[in-house]
Amino acid sequence: MGSEPTLENEVAGFLADVHAVYVSEPEEAVASRHLAVIAREVELVLPRRTTEPAGWRRIMNRNRFMRPAVTLGAATLAALLGTAGLAVAGVDLPNPATKVFERVGISLPNQVGGGESGEHARSDDVRSVIEATPQSERGCAFGHAVAEAAKGSPLPEHAQAACDRGNDDDAAPESNTNRSEFGRDTAERARGLKDATAEERQSFGEDTAERAKQLGGAPEGTPGAEQRGESPAGGGTAGAPKGTPGGPPEGTPDGQPETLPVPEDTPTGPPAGTPGGGP
Amino acid sequence: MSSTKNFAGVLGAARNGEERAWNAIYSEFAPALLGYLRARWADHPEDLLGEVMLQIVRDLPKFDGGEREFRAWAFTITHHRLLDERRRSARRRAEPVPAPELERLGPRGDTEDDALRAQSAERVARLLARLSEDQQNVILLRVLGELTSEEVGQVIGKSAGAAKALQRRGLDAIKRELARERVTI
Numbered sequence: 198m199g200s201e202p203t204l205e206n207e208v209a210g211f212l213a214d215v216h217a218v219y220v221s222e223p224e225e226a227v228a229s230r231h232l233a234v235i236a237r238e239v240e241l242v243l244p245r246r247t248t249e250p251a252g253w254r255r256i257m258n259r260n261r262f263m264r265p266a267v268t269l270g271a272a273t274l275a276a277l278l279g280t281a282g283l284a285v286a287g288v289d290l291p292n293p294a295t296k297v298f299e300r301v302g303i304s305l306p307n308q309v310g311g312g313e314s315g316e317h318a319r320s321d322d323v324r325s326v327i328e329a330t331p332q333s334e335r336g337c338a339f340g341h342a343v344a345e346a347a348k349g350s351p352l353p354e355h356a357q358a359a360c361d362r363g364n365d366d367d368a369a370p371e372s373n374t375n376r377s378e379f380g381r382d383t384a385e386r387a388r389g390l391k392d393a394t395a396e397e398r399q400s401f402g403e404d405t406a407e408r409a410k411q412l413g414g415a416p417e418g419t420p421g422a423e424q425r426g427e428s429p430a431g432g433g434t435a436g437a438p439k440g441t442p443g444g445p446p447e448g449t450p451d452g453q454p455e456t457l458p459v460p461e462d463t464p465t466g467p468p469a470g471t472p473g474g475g476p
Numbered sequence: 477m478s479s480t481k482n483f484a485g486v487l488g489a490a491r492n493g494e495e496r497a498w499n500a501i502y503s504e505f506a507p508a509l510l511g512y513l514r515a516r517w518a519d520h521p522e523d524l525l526g527e528v529m530l531q532i533v534r535d536l537p538k539f540d541g542g543e544r545e546f547r548a549w550a551f552t553i554t555h556h557r558l559l560d561e562r563r564r565s566a567r568r569r570a571e572p573v574p575a576p577e578l579e580r581l582g583p584r585g586d587t588e589d590d591a592l593r594a595q596s597a598e599r600v601a602r603l604l605a606r607l608s609e610d611q612q613n614v615i616l617l618r619v620l621g622e623l624t625s626e627e628v629g630q631v632i633g634k635s636a637g638a639a640k641a642l643q644r645r646g647l648d649a650i651k652r653e654l655a656r657e658r659v660t661i
Contacts, residue, residue, distance in 0.1 A: 219511030
């Protein structure tokens with residue numbers, strides 16, 4: 198039927214009119230009143246959050262894995278900053294702590310070791326010392342210089358003095374041996390003077406003094422005859438009779454004789470009846 | 477709402493009590509809900525709309541679904557509120573809407589458009605009045621609520637088949653009225 202499509206169109210038109218007539222936004226005053234009532238009810242019934250969180254918080258709340266990851270990252274960053282802060286404050290950090298920064302090319306300040314970047318610099322310093330020192334001058338001082346360059350800081354004082362002692366030792370290695378034997382021999386002879394007479398003891402003292410002179414003489418400032426009788430405990434000259442030049446024999450390392458064990462019955466001091474006065 | 481994702485986000489924000497979300501829900505659904513209340517001759521359609529929105533706020537924690545389910549749920553609340561009011565007033569309008577009532581639809585500012593709109597509104601009301609109560613409910617829910625036959629059945633408490641039958645008979649009645657108008661004109 199020809200009228201059917203037309204009627205269908207009229208029905209469709211009518212239904213469109215129904216929608217257009219009735220569907221419209223509420224008046225502004227009505228809408229405002231409704232929204233105010235809704236807001237009041239929402240506060241009573243629903244959670245009190247009225248504004249959407251900031252972007253980063255929204256992301257963290259929606260992803261349950263984000264918050265722990267961000268917390269871990271913040272803690273790691275705080276640890277790194279704290280470590281760097283300690284370095285700036287002058288704290289010498291252990292190598293494991295400095296290595297973390299050195300892997301990314303960061304050299305922490307105030308570090309004695311200097312880390313890998315410091316090691317690279319020190320190897321250059323060592324090479325410089327080696328290249329700057331001719332073969333003929335590579336003695337003890339050269340070794341010290343290399344050691345200081347490798348360490349990155351000056352050596353202790355006793356290490357510095359080792360070269361000086363070594364120079365002296367290098368100059369007269371044989372006299373060191375003689376002096377040691379002299380000391381041992383003097384001590385052995387002193388042990389045998391337990392029952393010696395005064396004359397024997399005096400002779401021992403003179404003989405010891407003469408032998409000491411032959412070995413190179415005592416260094417300046419060595420205590421003289423005024424201090425006779427003050428024999429060092431356990432010293433090799435224990436038991437030396439009165440008249441023996443005071444002080445350790447010359448050439449004894451560090452001015453002290455070899456410390457040999459002294460027999461318990463070794464007489465100390467001049468025997469009874471020994472006359473006073475100098476030799 | 478432009479997309480399912482948008483509505484899900486809005487609904488979630490509304491559950492959290494965000495004012496912006498509730499403003500969006502009101503803007504999206506209030507016009508159709510108010511139109512249904514007007515078309516079904518509610519005594520105070522704006523007041524009823526306010527009550528419907530309050531009930532939506534209170535019952536939202538119990539709601540579970542997407543935008544289509546929410547729309548059907550909102551119209552179900554609206555339909556039940558309308559029935560409650562009718563029981564209270566025991567009044568039913570069968571005659572065409574008198575001209576003063578149409579002023580509630582609001583002038584648009586253009587005299588010619590307002591005149592055409594008023595004429596159209598009167599014709600619509602007159603033709604709908606020829607339908608039964610259930611037929612009007614089904615036609616209006618399909619047209620104003622944009623609901624499916626199944627959803628309409630849930631709103632009015634009938635099966636989908638019954639809703640389809642009511643729709644068919646209602647459209648047949650509208651056709652007869654339109655045909656009669658032709659003859660009359």
